[in-house]
Amino acid sequence: MRDLTDRALDTATARGASYVEARVVRREERAVVVKTGTVAALATAESEGIGLRALVDGAWGFAATRALAPVEVELAAGEAVRIARASATAIRRPVALDARAPAHGRYATEVRDDPFVVPLERTVASLLEADERMRGLQGVAFTEALFAAQRDTKTFAASDGSYVEQTITHVGGSIEANAVEGDEVQRRSYPDNGGGYRAAGYEWFEELALLDQAERVASEAVDLLHAPQCPPGRRTVVLDPSQLYLQIHESCGHPSELDRVFGTEAAYAGTSFLTTDKLGSFRYGSELVDIVADATVPGGLGSFGWDDEGVAAQSVPLVKEGIFVGYQSSRETAPRVGRKSSGGMRADGWNRIPLIRMTNINLLPRPGMTLEHIIADTDDGLYLHTNRSWSIDDRRLNFQFATEAAWEIKGGRLGQLYRNPTYTGITYEFWRSCDAVGDASSYRLLGTPNCGKGEPGQAAHVGHGCSGARFRDVQVGVGKW
Amino acid sequence: MVTAAAAELALGLAERALAFAEERGPDQAEVLYLGEDSALTRFANSEIHQNVAESNATVNMRMVFGTRVGVASTNRLDDEGLRRIAEAAEALSRLQAENPDFRSLPESVPIEPAAGAFAASTAASTPELRATGARALIGVAEALGVRAFGSFSTSVDTIAVATSLGIRAHQASTRAHVTTVAMGDDGEAGWAEAVAVDVDLVDPEAVGREAAQRAVRSRGATSLEPGDYPVVLEPYAVSDIVETIAYLGFSALAVQEGRSFYERGKRIGAPLVSIWDDGHDPEGLPLAFDFEGVAKQRVELVRAGEAVDIVYDSLTAGREGKRSTGHALPAPNPWGPFAINLAMAPGESGDDDLVHGMERGLLVTRFHYTNTVHPKRAIVTGMTRDGTFLVEKGEIVGPVRNLRFTQSYLDALAGVEAISRERKLLRGSFTSLLVPAVRIGAFTFTGATEF
Numbered sequence: 001m002r003d004l005t006d007r008a009l010d011t012a013t014a015r016g017a018s019y020v021e022a023r024v025v026r027r028e029e030r031a032v033v034v035k036t037g038t039v040a041a042l043a044t045a046e047s048e049g050i051g052l053r054a055l056v057d058g059a060w061g062f063a064a065t066r067a068l069a070p071v072e073v074e075l076a077a078g079e080a081v082r083i084a085r086a087s088a089t090a091i092r093r094p095v096a097l098d099a100r101a102p103a104h105g106r107y108a109t110e111v112r113d114d115p116f117v118v119p120l121e122r123t124v125a126s127l128l129e130a131d132e133r134m135r136g137l138q139g140v141a142f143t144e145a146l147f148a149a150q151r152d153t154k155t156f157a158a159s160d161g162s163y164v165e166q167t168i169t170h171v172g173g174s175i176e177a178n179a180v181e182g183d184e185v186q187r188r189s190y191p192d193n194g195g196g197y198r199a200a201g202y203e204w205f206e207e208l209a210l211l212d213q214a215e216r217v218a219s220e221a222v223d224l225l226h227a228p229q230c231p232p233g234r235r236t237v238v239l240d241p242s243q244l245y246l247q248i249h250e251s252c253g254h255p256s257e258l259d260r261v262f263g264t265e266a267a268y269a270g271t272s273f274l275t276t277d278k279l280g281s282f283r284y285g286s287e288l289v290d291i292v293a294d295a296t297v298p299g300g301l302g303s304f305g306w307d308d309e310g311v312a313a314q315s316v317p318l319v320k321e322g323i324f325v326g327y328q329s330s331r332e333t334a335p336r337v338g339r340k341s342s343g344g345m346r347a348d349g350w351n352r353i354p355l356i357r358m359t360n361i362n363l364l365p366r367p368g369m370t371l372e373h374i375i376a377d378t379d380d381g382l383y384l385h386t387n388r389s390w391s392i393d394d395r396r397l398n399f400q401f402a403t404e405a406a407w408e409i410k411g412g413r414l415g416q417l418y419r420n421p422t423y424t425g426i427t428y429e430f431w432r433s434c435d436a437v438g439d440a441s442s443y444r445l446l447g448t449p450n451c452g453k454g455e456p457g458q459a460a461h462v463g464h465g466c467s468g469a470r471f472r473d474v475q476v477g478v479g480k481w
Numbered sequence: 482m483v484t485a486a487a488a489e490l491a492l493g494l495a496e497r498a499l500a501f502a503e504e505r506g507p508d509q510a511e512v513l514y515l516g517e518d519s520a521l522t523r524f525a526n527s528e529i530h531q532n533v534a535e536s537n538a539t540v541n542m543r544m545v546f547g548t549r550v551g552v553a554s555t556n557r558l559d560d561e562g563l564r565r566i567a568e569a570a571e572a573l574s575r576l577q578a579e580n581p582d583f584r585s586l587p588e589s590v591p592i593e594p595a596a597g598a599f600a601a602s603t604a605a606s607t608p609e610l611r612a613t614g615a616r617a618l619i620g621v622a623e624a625l626g627v628r629a630f631g632s633f634s635t636s637v638d639t640i641a642v643a644t645s646l647g648i649r650a651h652q653a654s655t656r657a658h659v660t661t662v663a664m665g666d667d668g669e670a671g672w673a674e675a676v677a678v679d680v681d682l683v684d685p686e687a688v689g690r691e692a693a694q695r696a697v698r699s700r701g702a703t704s705l706e707p708g709d710y711p712v713v714l715e716p717y718a719v720s721d722i723v724e725t726i727a728y729l730g731f732s733a734l735a736v737q738e739g740r741s742f743y744e745r746g747k748r749i750g751a752p753l754v755s756i757w758d759d760g761h762d763p764e765g766l767p768l769a770f771d772f773e774g775v776a777k778q779r780v781e782l783v784r785a786g787e788a789v790d791i792v793y794d795s796l797t798a799g800r801e802g803k804r805s806t807g808h809a810l811p812a813p814n815p816w817g818p819f820a821i822n823l824a825m826a827p828g829e830s831g832d833d834d835l836v837h838g839m840e841r842g843l844l845v846t847r848f849h850y851t852n853t854v855h856p857k858r859a860i861v862t863g864m865t866r867d868g869t870f871l872v873e874k875g876e877i878v879g880p881v882r883n884l885r886f887t888q889s890y891l892d893a894l895a896g897v898e899a900i901s902r903e904r905k906l907l908r909g910s911f912t913s914l915l916v917p918a919v920r921i922g923a924f925t926f927t928g929a930t931e932f
Contacts, residue, residue: 031813033813033815035815036738038580038581038582039550039577039578039580040813040814040815041552041813041814041815042550042551042552042573042574042576042577042813043551043552043553043554043573043812043813044552044553044554044566044569044573045553045554045555046554046555046556046557047537047539047555047556048556048557049537049556059529059532060530060531060532061532061533061608062531062532062533062534063533063534063535064533064534064535064536064537065535065536065537066536066537066538066556066557067536076536079534080534082608083520083532083533083534083608084532085608086522086529086532086607086608086609086611086612087522087529087530087532087608087612089529089612089616090524090528090529090612090615090616090619091528091529091530092526092527092528093528120573120576121576124576124577141738141739141740142738142739142740144815178738178740180738180739180740180857183742183857183858184857185739185740185855185856185857262525262526263525263526263628263630263664264523264525264526264530264531264630265525266525266630266662266664267525267630267631267632267660267661267662268632268660270849270866273931351535351537352533353531353533388854389852389853389854389862390852391850391851391852391862391863391864391885392850392864393849393850393864393866393883393885393930394849394850394864394866395930395931395932397930397931397932398864398883398885398928398929398930398931400862400885400887400927400928402854420854420855422854422862422887424885424927424928426930426931455521455523455531455632455634456519456521456533456535456634478862478887478927478928479854479860479862479887479888479925479927480887480889480925481860
């Protein structure tokens with residue numbers, strides 16, 4: 001491999017690049033989807049290629065090809081330089097990268113049982129059994145059970161002498177039951193909408209124990225069908241980690257990406273309200289709110305050894321005791337706020353450039369109260385569980401979420417189940433209203449495998465750890481029902 | 482440069498892959514070739530900051546033993562790569578129990594080539610051409626005192642399908658796409674977009690001018706109390722409604738699973754509203770066949786406000802003893818068929834007439850980050866973005882800060898009062914859309930933001 005990356009780097013340098021990176025990535029995927037009793041998808045996929053990012057006259061060019069023959073790689077290197085030269089005709093601020101020592105080493109996700117070796121028959125049988133159990137309940141209209149595994153084997157080489165090899169393995173699994181009657185359709189899923197993913201081996205899929213949850217999931221879907229509509233009003237809400245993780249993702253993860261702050265995502269996903277004048281002083285949340293971007297967490301979907309610029313994995317505080325203190329950044333953006341890269345540049349495969357992406361954006365647990373204690377400590381409120389939909393404005397201020405289920409909390413006990421719960425607010429007002437965060441015993445590491453960003457589009461696997469939290473005076477029940 | 486002949490080469494490769502599949506003795510086999518040669522120049526703060534090009538091709542192989550189906554894909558297109566996915570697809574299919582839902586891969590039917598899908602000028606686009614376009618767009622924005630953010634992309638997509646049932650289909654398509662947000666120092670913003678098969682028909686400077694002028698008009702936005710307002714929606718906003726409605730309601734799988742609002746003959750829109758899917762519309766981004774190699778039929782989804790037909794792939798059609806309408810996605814596809822060449826019928830109003838006909842309401846350029854809150858009622862939430870204006874007595878009186886809506890898109894279609902004569906070709910999340918501007922009697926805004 002080194003011969004290939006050397007050839008790419010040498011070619012781009014000889015053509016005039018002042019700095020160049022080569023990433024060779026091989027991606028393998030396995031997927032099994034069972035839908036309502038039949039195997040709807042049983043598939044494997046592989047994709048490999050090389051992506052070259054070259055800096056010429058202070059401007060970037062990137063070219064990628066699936067063809068790994070030396071002559072094709074040289075063509076791609078030449079194309080990256082040509083594109084960079086075209087970029088240089090329309091730049092105002094030449095790219096300047098922060099200094100870092102050349103990166104060297106190897107990293108691999110800790111895997112006990114290789115998900116690409118475990119016989120698929122076992123997985124198919126497991127999903128069919130969970131699916132059958134869900135369908136055993138009267139009122140369930142359609143179901144889905146999912147297994148997915150992805151492995152990226154990648155080599156990063158740069159003209160500063162960096163050379164890093166990594167193997168990242170992710171595994172996910174989930175079940176979902178849907179109940180339908182008239183114009184009502186209700187869904188319950190486990191472990192969360194979109195699949196419970198981890199950086200791990202097949203052991204994670206087994207740990208999910210989908211079968212054990214199938215009956216509950218089905219039963220709650222049917223119960224929701226006949227549950228009353230969640231009433232509107234201003235309420236205290238307790239967010240289960242299955243919803244809180246996405247609240248963190250949308251309202252802290254994205255706005256603290258420094259490329260958004262500088263406008264480079266403005267035409268697509270948008271910008272951010274966390275402008276640089278707020279760094280170090282803006283009260284983002286209550287003093288209970290500590291949020292970090294941590295790429296070192298074992299099992300996290302955003303964990304790795306080095307990012308795709310060759311910056312070592314690290315943990316960076318974003319919000320400390322409620323104050324906004326840090327960004328997710330890159331070698332190009334960090335110097336503009338007087339800092340070093342947070343190591344957050346990640347690319348979706350060989351054919352995409354690295355962008356600032358979330359690693360594991362975690363709300364740190366607070367000693368004192370478990371999630372159960374928080375509920376018991378709540379006199380009147382709603383316990384919101386499992387994300388169902390999400391939306392937030394292009395500066396990440398006005399958000400609205402829906403969850404699959406809401407249980408009323410009265411006198412510290414869970415009671416009435418409500419369907420179609422929604423809540424809305426302004427990011428910093430919401431986080432400032434946080435008056436309880438669960439302790440480490442309630443902490444769960446979740447994540448999403450489909451965080452979209454960039455043009456051409458990229459999907460990232462990002463992690464979120466949290467333990468549940470309580471928020472006061474929140475608007476729930478939005479819209480006409 | 483990729484030429485139209487690339488599709489014939491792609492078909493040859495698909496046939497070669499099919500031979501590897503048939504060596505393993507399946508009852509049926511299908512090979513789908515997807516090639517992409519694309520480039521995208523991205524600019525922000527009136528400078529180019531990302532500039533990329535990609536060349537890729539994937540072979541997707543579906544193999545059927547009895548009614549057991551396995552799928553494997555690779556972008557290694559040498560003999561070893563093709564042989565390996567043939568082995569994998571066979572192994573996967575043999576893992577399963579018989580699938581009672583599966584009838585057959587589609588039969589071969591004649592495919593009428595899609596006229597106007599390929600432009601050599603687009604295929605020959607260079608980084609220098611895109612940079613020149615970006616500079617022109619940036620220049621017009623700067624001249625109006627705002628900065629430009631956006632992208633200019635060109636691509637050649639090659640698709641070929643070969644199956645053991647005799648399907649042989651191939652097409653090369655091109656696309657040029659310019660999007661931009663113009664923004665000023667006070668947060669004012671305006672959007673514009675253009676897409677075409679032929680890059681020569683895309684005018685980046687005109688796109689930049691439209692966005693910049695909209696941004697300038699957006700200066701000094703004031704807050705407006707959320708509530709129900711009549712609206713005029715620009716085509717950019719209408720595209721979200723049409724795509725979402727098609728996705729939620731007019732896929733056969735959604736109907737079969739009971740999560741769709743669709744019932745044949747049900748009134749779901751005002752009599753002015755007609756929506757269809759047509760892969761052969763030369764005003765759209767033509768595509769002659771789907772990812773199973775089935776000829777695309779024109780399917781009327783809504784005619785004069787009433788629900789008409791839905792789209793099928795071979796699996797969902799087989800369940801009902803019907804034939805696919807040519808709307809399959811690549812296998813394996815647990816998500817069902819989709820309409821991806823959508824169009825909404827034009828009306829008789831001039832663009833200004835829509836606004837002139839509104840006593841007090843909002844002119845909305847675009848929606849942002851919409852998401853379904855309730856699929857069967859088509860309740861969607863999202864934000865307005867990049868140009869929202871208050872209209873009084875038929876005239877735009879000023880910009881307003883962005884609002885959140887939580888609105889049934891079915892109710893929105895039912896409330897359509899007027900439709901523009903002009904339509905715009907746009908790209909959705911996974912579709913092309915040819916859509917007009919519309920005026921709707923009431924639209925429910927449920928929140929506001931700070932800009």
